[in-house]
Amino acid sequence: MNNNRSYFLISCMVFGFAFLYVPILSLIIFSFNKSKLVTVWAGFSTKWYGALLQNEQILQAAWISLRIAFVNACFAVALGTLAGFVLARLGRFRGRTLFTGMVTAPLVMPEVITGLSLLLLFVAMQDLIGWPQGRGITTITIAHITFSMAYVAVIVQSRLSSVDESVEEAALDLGARPAKVFFVITLPIIAPALVSGWLLAFTMSLDDLVIASFVSGPGSSTLPMVVFSKVRLGVSPEINALASIIVLLVSMGVIAAGYLMHRQQKIRQRDIQFAIAANK
Amino acid sequence: MSRAGYVPLGERVAAGAEPLSRILWRFPPYRWCVTLLQRMGFTGRSAVIAIPYLWLLLFFLVPFAFVLKISLAEALIARPPYSSLFEWTEEAYLVIKMNVANYQFLIEDDLYWTAYLNSAKVALISTFFCLVIGYPMAYGMARADPSWRNVLLLLVILPFWTSFLLRVYAWIGILKNNGIINNILMGLGIIDEPIVMMQTNFAVYLGIVYSYLPFMILPLYANLERLDRTLLEAAADLGCRPIKAFVYITLPLSLPGIIAGSLLVFIPAVGEFVIPALLGGPDTLMIGRVLWDEFFANRDWPVASAVAIAILLLLVVPIVIFQRFQAHEAGA
Known part of the structure; x- marks a missing residue:
């Protein structure tokens, strides 16, 4: 390979990753700043972390957000796995095109539209059937499930289409019932996709401001809604501290998940090699 | 690989489900329901399809019908703040009152046109910059060890x-x-006055490129990693210069990645609200922010719905292309 070209590529990558990480690092560094003026360095201090832990409003919102994110992730994985399985394994059926469309469209749909349309649906439903009573945690959770299940479906689908179907077919040929094949063979194969889908659904719900703002009600302000109202008034060191904690937790989670998946893959490769060696 | 006495979780769930269905079978209502569903042609397969299908139908597709309906209603000071489209008169006639004034209002008011076109422009330029920064990164990643x-x-x-x-x-x-860049530049004595960067269009572009860059890199990387390197070797063997090989082989073959990445950036960027609200100034008009203000500040639900329909009209072609593309990729 041409040397000039690889220098060019390496400098592009260094620049790109710096672009991605410098803002995050600056958030973390200035969360330890003594001064209230976020960007003027006045010495090391951890007082903003203490202030954050005393802030009832933020803690309460964080608790609401975590609860929504947890329920959302569980439902999104269940529904998204079904949807991904349908797309990857069940072939043609009536209305498949519409189904594919409804799975992929939420990935790109602007959030303001999703939020507004769901709100109008909830208002109309309350009029017609009396449910949901008002808006709050339930409606936010339903809205989040709808868009995060699409992400899970795409992850599961791509995982399933990269795996050989013959193992499942063999089990069916040997007389196993479809449900049993799904639980005993398909699910373990796609387990890594389910883990990353669950984590993705969890963080997306934790992160969503726009949709939650539309479908929330009094007393159900999520963490991003509280952060947004604070940030609109200007920078605040407490938010920096909050950001640092979130970055720390997320990177630990992503690195742990990455490591586990890496190990899983190695074990599988070894099993495959053993199987090939045993058959020889 | 199976350890003695270890039963995988999946097997345990399946083993637990069987006795459960045997117990349920003893109850006539369950038996009737199952038989009825089977007579109607429902199988386990259609149940698997029906669950996510119905969910998405109810919570993704049907809501758009309501947006369309409310966009044709009149704003009222009431709860909910819009007029009803269908009314039964005393003679039991169904009267449908459609009101296109919201759309007329959008077309006649310059504010909406400016916001509409500005959103498309901002999204387009940001997508271009994402591509310029993201492509070499994805390429370098795919070529890395x-x-x-x-x-x-x-x-x-x-x-x-x-x-x-x-x-x-x-x-x-x-x-x-008094942020980091201005502090550094003034500390070094390069500038005397701070450069105004916040609340400008520049900040909005920067924010969008920054936030959406991973969406561009990931599909590009997935595509470039699969690229058959022997084609490039063949070209090199036949005396083709690397630049030419890139233009004639790598670039055309990575077109699917470019299209997927660009649509993943462009479509959400058009309706972006958070970035213009936090980084843009009061004159940074973007359509997502206009919708937000109509809804939350003016409480005008019908006009907000009409704006949503207008955004969808702008995005329907890119979204359909994206879907064709996803379906094609999944099928391949």
Whole structure:
């Protein structure tokens, strides 16, 4: 390979990753700043972390957000796995095109539209059937499930289409019932996709401001809604501290998940090699 | 590989489900329901399809019908704040009152046109910059040593998992008048007056490119990693210069990645609200923000719905292309 070209590529990558990480690092560094003026360095201090832990409003919102994110992730994985399985394994059926469309469209749909349309649906439903009573945690959770299940479906689908179907077919040929094949063979194969889908659904719900703002009600302000109202008034060191904690937790989670998946893959490769060696 | 006495979780669930269905079978209502469903042609297969199908139908597709309906209603000071489209008169005639005034209002008011066109422009330019920055990164990642690839991939995904809102917030501290960039430049004596960067269009472009860059890199990387390298070797053997090989082989073959990445950036960027609200100035008009203000500040639900329909009209072609593309990729 041409040397000039690889220098060019390496400098592009260094620049790109710096672009991605410098803002995050600056958030973390200035969360330890003594001064209230976020960007003027006045010495090391951890007082903003203490202030954050005393802030009832933020803690309460964080608790609401975590609860929504947890329920959302569980439902999104269940529904998204079904949807991904349908797309990857069940072939043609009536209305498949519409189904594919409804799975992929939420990935790109602007959030303001999703939020507004769901709100109008909830208002109309309350009029017609009396449910949901008002808006709050339930409606936010339903809205989040709808868009995060699409992400899970795409992850599961791509995982399933990269795996050989013959193992499942063999089990069916040997007389196993479809449900049993799904639980005993398909699910373990796609387990890594389910883990990353669950984590993705969890963080997306934790992160969503726009949709939650539309479908929330009094007393159900999520963490991003509280952060947004604070940030609109200007920078605040407490938010920096909050950001640092979130970055720390997320990177630990992503690195742990990455490591586990890496190990899983190695074990599988070894099993495959053993199987090939045993058959020889 | 099976350890003695260890039953995988999946097997346990399946084993537990069988006795459960045997017990349920003893109850006539369950038996009737199952038989009825089977007579109607429902099988386990259609149940598997029906569950996610119905969910998406109810919570994704049907809501658009309501948006369309409300966009044709009149704003009222009431709860909910819009007029009813269908009314039964005393003679039991169904009267449908449609009101296109909201759309007329959108077309006649310059504010909406400016916001509409500005959103398309901002999204287009940001997509272009994402591509310019993202392509070499994805290319470099795909060419990197395999042991490095996963680490680099993790580094691209990581910011995407941390809070979007907080990453946009980080730029406020960097760009504002007494922010990091201005402090450094003034400290070095390069400038005397702070450069105004916050609340400008520049900040909005920067924020969008920054936030959506991983969406561009990931499909490009997936595509470039699969690229058959022997084609490039063949070209080199036949005396083709690397630049030419890139233009005639790599670039056309990576077109699917370019299209997927660009649509993943362009479509959500058009309706973006958070970035113009935090980084843009009062004159940075973007259609997503206009919708938000109509809804939350003016409480005019019908006009907000009409704006949503207008955004969808702009995006329907890109969204259909994206879907064709996803379906094609999944099928391949």
